[in-house]
Amino acid sequence: MIEAIKQGNPAAFEELYRLSHRKVYAFAHKHSRDDETAKDITQDVFLKIWHNRRTLSSTIPIDAQLLHITRQLVINNYRRSLVQKEAFDELTTKQAGHLSINEVDETLSLNELQVRYKYALDELPERRREIFELSRFENLSYDEIAERLNISRATVESQMVKALRFLRSRLTTLITLFGFFTIS
Numbered sequence: 001m002i003e004a005i006k007q008g009n010p011a012a013f014e015e016l017y018r019l020s021h022r023k024v025y026a027f028a029h030k031h032s033r034d035d036e037t038a039k040d041i042t043q044d045v046f047l048k049i050w051h052n053r054r055t056l057s058s059t060i061p062i063d064a065q066l067l068h069i070t071r072q073l074v075i076n077n078y079r080r081s082l083v084q085k086e087a088f089d090e091l092t093t094k095q096a097g098h099l100s101i102n103e104v105d106e107t108l109s110l111n112e113l114q115v116r117y118k119y120a121l122d123e124l125p126e127r128r129r130e131i132f133e134l135s136r137f138e139n140l141s142y143d144e145i146a147e148r149l150n151i152s153r154a155t156v157e158s159q160m161v162k163a164l165r166f167l168r169s170r171l172t173t174l175i176t177l178f179g180f181f182t183i184s
Contacts, residue, residue, distance in 0.1 A: 016062065032078075131149070134148065
């Protein structure tokens with residue numbers, strides 16, 4: 001069966017799923033204690049098997065490989081939920097009585113937006129990011145940036161237009177979702 005799956009045979013994969021999905025679900029449910037989480041993990045296990053089918057071992061029993069993947073996904077899920085719980089607890093403890101649940105959600109959303117914004121900044125070419133940061137974070141004028149970097153004002157303007165266009169395109173979805181963050 002493993003060899004057929006490695007070759008991309010959908011019938012063999014369906015057979016594996018039919019034979020094993022209950023065991024995978026039971027293990028995931030036992031350790032997550034949550035029906036929806038166990039379902040998600042089970043789905044992720046089989047997606048991972050299919051996407052990485054060429055790397056399946058022919059010498060290790062498939063049940064052992066399924067158990068290993070399931071265990072890893074359960075651990076990852078547990079770690080992720082701990083981080084989320086700690087972040088939520090920290091927010092609510094620091095500002096107990098000062099924030100409603102909606103305000104906590106907005107704060108968490110803003111934090112996520114800031115993380116995405118930093119990732120988008122890191123995607124800019126080095127010189128363009130430098131020009132953008134001098135303008136936005138150090139509040140330098142285009143003339144001051146041009147002088148500091150020994151480039152023309154037109155180059156600064158051009159790079160700022162490109163940086164803003166790029167950031168706007170990267171963050172449009174998030175801006176629409178959260179509605180309180182704009183780039184100008």
